[in-house]
Amino acid sequence: MTRYAGAMTPRSYHHGDLRRAVLDAAATAITEHGPAGISLRDLARRAGVSHAAPGHHFGDKAGVLTALAAEGYDLLAETLREAQQSTGQFVELGVAYVRFAVEHRAHFEVMFRPDLYHADDPAVVAARGRSGDLLVGGVGSVTDPTGPDAEVAKVAAWSIVHGFATLWLTGALPPGFGEDPESAARAVAGMLFSKEPKG
Amino acid sequence: MTRYAGAMTPRSYHHGDLRRAVLDAAATAITEHGPAGISLRDLARRAGVSHAAPGHHFGDKAGVLTALAAEGYDLLAETLREAQQSTGQFVELGVAYVRFAVEHRAHFEVMFRPDLYHADDPAVVAARGRSGDLLVGGVGSVTDPTGPDAEVAKVAAWSIVHGFATLWLTGALPPGFGEDPESAARAVAGMLFSKEPKG
């Protein structure tokens, strides 16, 4: 009996790229039901394989989310690198951070829930370091990077864009901020390091 | 057979205040294992009752977290009200926000995971509204509340303290920010609406 994954690809005993398929299924399922609402067996069903197949590639459920988190940090680094090369300004780097959170919601939500995955996994730690360096680098363009408050300024910059992204994702922001998150993020990030609101 | 809840209170068929006991057990369990790592049956065991008892008070698992979220918003409102009465300044209001997140970690973590509970529950909506008004009120003290960017300033303020609290809780901040979250929060929040870092 030949089975089919989805409605397209003919399948045999070996899937071909089950790892990729499970990660994609996880991203979809998390977007639908949140990071806590997924099950390994459902991911297996979505990929068209038996219930225990994902376990062979990722060890356990946390392993799937670990791989997703690592992938997320790499995607974030890529997004930040592009923004850095085009403008290099702090505000646009922050906008890129928010854009990543919105476009890769599932990845973002997993990345900052270390209780759900193996946060000390080497691949995750390395990818997290890369993206962290990129994010923090952009703050030097607007503040004195050697000043005593340089570290505080970096954390403040990270906090404001991370907070905005988180609040946007949870739907906690007042109506009007929902339609165009990037413009809203630009306005919000612009308030940091600027004397006062223009109004 | 007489049973005992914990090691103190003699118990009979009726618990007395099972609702309170389950909520306390939930807060403890969430602090230990995260919001996704709890089980109703474990809460029942911690409270010393049968596995289905919590269901009668909260309906389902999401009901427990709904009650916890509502309680959290009320606790937050209380914390903000105290800070508002003592100083009324935006920065101290933000510090109070962070203090709440640190001291009531379990509540805070649930509150901003609407996929885990019934976010449209009337009690939650009401409590959320109360705390939101208090938080936003403090921003008017530092910016022009009638200006065109007033709404943006409020969201920026909320974002920076919420982001800092979230990052602190996930352990994502660089070492040195961990020991005294309130002082760090004060420094970070002080960067908003101020021309530039002092350094």
Next chain:
DNA sequence: GCGGCAAACTTGACAGTGACTAGATTGCCC
């Protein structure tokens, strides 16, 4: 005091889940 009634709690059951084991299938390399 006491009957009864509603709330609180227990017991038992069922489907779904994560994780483990053993076995079946297949790509691939020499």
Next chain:
DNA sequence: GGGCAATCTAGTCACTGTCAAGTTTGCCGC
């Protein structure tokens, strides 16, 4: 084309959330 390791399946077990039915108890009117 033979053999081997990787890949996947099938079966199982303890645990979970939720439901239905039964048991115990506080309490109110009399």
